[in-house]
Amino acid sequence: MRLIERNLPGALFSHRDPIFQSGWPQLSDWARNFDRLFNSAFDDDFFGYRGDRLLSGRPATDLYEDGENFYVRMDLPGMEKEAINVEMERGILTVSGSRRGFGDDGKEERSFEVRRSVRLPEAIAEDHVKAAYEDGVLTVTLPKREEARARRVMIEEGK
Amino acid sequence: MAFGKKLIPRPDEELGARPVNRGVTERLVIAPDYEIKESDDAFGVEIFLPGVRRDDLNLSVEGRELVLTAARSWKKPDDWTPVWSETADLDYRLHLSLPEGLETEKVHAQLKDGVLRLTLPKAKQAQRRKIKIE
Numbered sequence: 001m002r003l004i005e006r007n008l009p010g011a012l013f014s015h016r017d018p019i020f021q022s023g024w025p026q027l028s029d030w031a032r033n034f035d036r037l038f039n040s041a042f043d044d045d046f047f048g049y050r051g052d053r054l055l056s057g058r059p060a061t062d063l064y065e066d067g068e069n070f071y072v073r074m075d076l077p078g079m080e081k082e083a084i085n086v087e088m089e090r091g092i093l094t095v096s097g098s099r100r101g102f103g104d105d106g107k108e109e110r111s112f113e114v115r116r117s118v119r120l121p122e123a124i125a126e127d128h129v130k131a132a133y134e135d136g137v138l139t140v141t142l143p144k145r146e147e148a149r150a151r152r153v154m155i156e157e158g159k
Numbered sequence: 160m161a162f163g164k165k166l167i168p169r170p171d172e173e174l175g176a177r178p179v180n181r182g183v184t185e186r187l188v189i190a191p192d193y194e195i196k197e198s199d200d201a202f203g204v205e206i207f208l209p210g211v212r213r214d215d216l217n218l219s220v221e222g223r224e225l226v227l228t229a230a231r232s233w234k235k236p237d238d239w240t241p242v243w244s245e246t247a248d249l250d251y252r253l254h255l256s257l258p259e260g261l262e263t264e265k266v267h268a269q270l271k272d273g274v275l276r277l278t279l280p281k282a283k284q285a286q287r288r289k290i291k292i293e
Contacts, residue, residue, distance in 0.1 A: 063243040075209035077273030136273015
């Protein structure tokens with residue numbers, strides 16, 4: 001078997017990764033980003049900067065939150081579940097893994113590494129982080145620590 | 160490589176490696192990443208479709224045209240606030256023109272962990288044979 005064509009970009013590791021460098025992007029950034037997404041989502045420049053590296057490099061990542069948790073969803077198609085490492089250390093979530101694929105010469109199979117880190121915004125209950133892999137997408141659920149949650153304050157009854 | 164280019168499935172120019180149709184009337188689609196490999200008796204196509212389940216995938220071969228359409232089945236729960244997004248909530252679409260000499264009725268497809276693997280067997284007469292030198 002030899003590789004004859006692929007449309008995947010080659011390996012590209014960049015230190016210019018907004019979700020690591022500047023931490024959990026603020027909502028205002030999100031709004032600006034959304035604008036950018038809309039206007040230039042499909043420019044080469046934008047793709048170069050986005051994490052659309054499936055074979056190697058940075059997997060495409062979406063971040064969400066609700067009152068209780070942060071959520072990190074990462075495209076990792078075709079990985080063995082056992083080959084995915086999810087680590088949490090000092091507020092930084094790192095997902096890494098490898099898969100087999102053909103090198104650019106198309107003749108030899110080699111291992112491709114993916115790795116991406118997300119700097120999380122505030123206190124996470126690190127012991128309760130959960131990860132699930134389904135249909136080639138990894139979902140990491142990171143519960144906010146009690147004090148970081150939006151809480152409803154109970155009003156005590158007067159005596 | 161020139162030989163390969165002539166023979167192998169190639170994406171439709173219009174639906175190449177990037178999404179097309181920014182227009183209002185037609186829906187935006189995104190061309191998935193893929194890899195085409197060749198062995199002596201078959202072509203192997205790997206198409207990367209993260210988030211796609213079997214029920215969300217349509218695959219058809221008509222004559223020498225292979226058309227794939229798929230959609231991500233996962234939808235964001237209402238109370239999740241998006242903070243950062245790099246994936247597009249668009250349908251995947253890939254259009255491959257197949258070369259001659261394939262047994263299209265024997266195409267085999269398997270979807271696992273967001274990767275579709277297609278095996279397109281070559282017809283017997285199109286296979287490369289090693290000729291024994293006597």
